[in-house]
Structure formats: structure tokens, C-alpha cells
Amino acid sequence: MSTHIDAPQDAIADVVLLPGDPLRAQYIAEHYFDNPVRYNTVRNAFGYTGTYKGRRISVQATGMGIPSISIYITELMQDYGVKTLIRVGTTGALSADVHVRDVVIAQGSSTDSSIILNTFGAGLYFAPLADFGLLHTAADLAVAKNLSYHVGNVLGEDRFYNDELDRQKLIDYGILAAEMETPALYLLAAKYHRKALSILTVSNHIMTGEETTAEERQTSFHDMMELALDVALES
Numbered sequence: 408m409s410t411h412i413d414a415p416q417d418a419i420a421d422v423v424l425l426p427g428d429p430l431r432a433q434y435i436a437e438h439y440f441d442n443p444v445r446y447n448t449v450r451n452a453f454g455y456t457g458t459y460k461g462r463r464i465s466v467q468a469t470g471m472g473i474p475s476i477s478i479y480i481t482e483l484m485q486d487y488g489v490k491t492l493i494r495v496g497t498t499g500a501l502s503a504d505v506h507v508r509d510v511v512i513a514q515g516s517s518t519d520s521s522i523i524l525n526t527f528g529a530g531l532y533f534a535p536l537a538d539f540g541l542l543h544t545a546a547d548l549a550v551a552k553n554l555s556y557h558v559g560n561v562l563g564e565d566r567f568y569n570d571e572l573d574r575q576k577l578i579d580y581g582i583l584a585a586e587m588e589t590p591a592l593y594l595l596a597a598k599y600h601r602k603a604l605s606i607l608t609v610s611n612h613i614m615t616g617e618e619t620t621a622e623e624r625q626t627s628f629h630d631m632m633e634l635a636l637d638v639a640l641e642s
């Protein structure tokens with residue numbers, strides 16, 4: 408048991424999917440896992456372990472933002488020995504080439520968070536990167552599944568509502584989409600020498616205001632979740 412996860416030591420698999428939303432964790436466990444067992448309800452940050460195509464896998468809700476995901480992934484790695492962490496999140500598209508319902512695989516994550524500065528000090532701008540093996544597997548599987556997908560740099564921002572940010576400049580420098588957790592995932596996975604990848608589904612386009620319908624979101628979530636589960640199988 409750890410401070411925010413009330414589970415016995417062996418209750419969590421060595422590969423964990425990480426949605427922000429606890430209800431997405433419950434959905435993944437109930438729709439994809441055989442014999443899911445809920446191992447955590449502390450703060451309603453649900454965590455489940457089950458099997459998928461015979462492989463033991465867990466899913467743990469992380470909450471929203473860098474402070475929240477940092478708590479859960481640190482405890483998963485430090486206290487439960489988790490080796491592979493795969494975020495399954497939603498993202499807002501920035502680039503005109505990225506459309507709602509597409510899948511974005513985060514190769515790296517830029518950020519306006521102070522987490523990098525607080526880790527390395529002034530003058531060293533660490534680049535949080537995905538594990539290349541997981542990234543390669545995800546891109547190969549996305550091709551095989553004929554998904555509309557993108558691989559590249561995402562913004563992991565500190566605020567969902569942020570009028571001060573120059574989003575056009577980020578687009579000009581190739582940032583595909585924005586979300587709120589990936590810099591912490593990649594930074595802390597590097598610290599603990601673990602493998603991490605963020606797979607995101609585009610729920611809205613920040614620049615055009617386009618939104619997915621609830622039904623469409625369900626379908627594109629399936630694309631992302633099945634991709635993430637198949638990457639987990641090969642990890």
C-alpha cells in the first residue's frame with residue numbers, strides 16, 4: 408500500500424494504462440479485461456487489474472494535470488515496481504493537420520510547467536521523450552489497424568484555460584496537440600528508468616472549436632484503447 412493507492416504489493420501488473428478519468432479506468436476494466444478486480448478507490452482514483460488476451464494488465468486513473476499524475480506514477484513505480492506506463496488520454500488538436508477523432512502518439516512533450524526547471528535548475532531544458540520501443544510498436548500497430556494517427560511533439564500544459572499562451576507560435580514550431588500530463592510521465596519514467604508512452608485521442612480542435620459527439624468519442628476512444636492494449640501486450 409502507498410499513500411494514495413490502497414492495494415497489496417502484488418495487486419498491480421507490471422504494465423499499467425493511465426487515463427485521467429476514473430470512469431475511463433472503470434470502462435477499460437469492464438469492457439476489455441477478463442476478471443477485473445478493483446484494487447483502489449482512494450479519492451475515487453479507481454485502479455483495476457485483469458487480463459487482456461491472457462496478459463495481466465492494470466489500469467489506474469491519474470486525475471488531471473502534472474501534480475496529480477506525478478503522485479500516481481511515482482507510487483506505481485516506487486512502491487509497486489511498475490515497469491511500463493501507457494497513458495490513454497484525451498487531447499485538444501492545435502495543428503490544422505490533426506482532426507477530431509484522430510490518434511496522437513506523443514513522441515515528446517513540450518511544457519510550460521516548472522517541473523523541468525524544478526528538476527534540473529535554470530539553463531538546462533530537459534526534453535521529455537517517449538520510450539522508443541513502445542513508440543515504434545504503437546506506430547507500427549496504428550498502420551496495421553489503418554488508424555488516422557500522428558506521431559510528434561505535444562504540449563503538456565499546466566492550465567486547461569490559458570488565454571496568455573501563444574498557441575499559434577507552438578503550431579508554427581510543429582506542436583500537434585495539447586494535454587496536461589505527458590511531460591511528467593516522460594520525465595518521471597526517465598528518473599525511474601521505466602518505459603512510458605502517451606497515446607491520445609483528439610476530443611476537440613482548440614483552434615477551430617470543433618468537438619466530437621459523445622458517440623464519436625466512444626469510437627475514437629476504442630481506437631486509442633485497443634491500440635494501447637495491443638502495445639501493452641508487446642511490452
Ligand SMILES: O=P(O)(O)O[C@H]1O[C@H](CO)[C@@H](O)[C@H]1O
Nearest residue numbers: 426427428471496497586587
Ligand atoms: O482525458 P484525460 O486523460 O483526463 O486528459 C485530458 O483531459 C483533461 C482536461 O479535460 C486533462 O487531464 C487532459 O490532459
Ligand SMILES: O=c1cc[nH]c(=O)[nH]1
Nearest residue numbers: 497498499585586587
Ligand atoms: O488538455 C486538453 C485536453 C483535451 N482538450 C483540450 O483542449 N485540452
